[in-house]
Amino acid sequence: MSFFDKIVAAVTPLVSEEARMEARVKARCLAKPGDWLSQVLDHHERIEDAFAKVKAAPDEQSQCSAQHELALVLTGHSNAEESVLYPALVNEHEKAHAGLAYEEQAAAKIQMALLERLAPLTQDYLDKLEHIRGAVTHHMYQEESKWFLEIREKASEAEQALLSARYTEEVERYLGGAT
Secondary structure: HHHHHHHHHOOOOOOOOHHHHHHHHHHHHHHOOHHHHHHHHHHHHHHHHHHHHHOOOOOOOHHHHHHHHHHHHHHHHHHHHHHHHHHHHHHHHHHHHHHHHHHHHHHHHHHHHHHHHOOOOOOOHHHHHHHHHHHHHHHHHHHHHHHHHHHHHHOHHHHHHHHHHHHHHHHHHHHOOOO
16 A cells, blocks of 8 residues: 555544445435436445455456456546536535546546555555545445435426436436436
């Protein structure tokens, strides 16, 4: 793990699994079938599964394939959020949260690119993967426990419908049918 990774890991607050699940349950209760929030939560679960597949891969080829899938869903999902939901945060007077969200996702994209340069199945690779997973997990917790609930609670129903349509459109653009 690089010096930078160690610093980030030391200052990133750990959130318990219990707190993460409580936040997700609360967010699921506010989501409506097929709306932007339910799609986001589905993607978050898919991202968690993708991290687990990379970590559990038994050989280099499997790990590289799983890493490619993780990068695809992580990038497609983040691009959709950045295009639709972070501007909605700004619209709901949550500019600081939107700025932090953009910053965290940019950092995750950089770290994923650095992961590609590491030899699969090595301890350095697994350390970097875990660092990224921790940062992404914390980011998802922020979205599920506060940021996206602010949009859900503050935006009008007409705005919610627009966000759902736009989010779906962006997911299709980046992930195709792989939602």
